[in-house]
Amino acid sequence: MNLEHPSVENLKVILTELGNDLNIANRGLLDPKDYNLEKYNDIKAMYDMIKLKGNLTALEAQAFLDELRKVRI
Structure with missing residues (x-):
């Protein structure tokens, strides 16, 4: 699957x-309706x-969750 192109499916x-x-x-937290495709490249x-990276520490995972929250609508 090619995830390079912004789409709701991707x-x-x-x-x-x-x-x-x-x-x-x-x-x-991960409902695609809550994200704008304009932020697709940030999410990607x-x-x-x-x-x-593969395995993340708890602190790294929390940091990524915080970033996801920032790009939600």
Whole structure:
């Protein structure tokens, strides 16, 4: 799947993967309707960093969650 192009479908895939990687219990934070496609590149950059990093510490995961909250509508 090519996630380079902003779309609702790609956003949904990225947010689902982020939820899995960050072990987010409250998946309501990751509803694609709460994100603007104008912020897609920011969200994709976070996704790429997490995929590159692999295992995250609790502090790193919290930092990514804080950043996701900042880009929500």
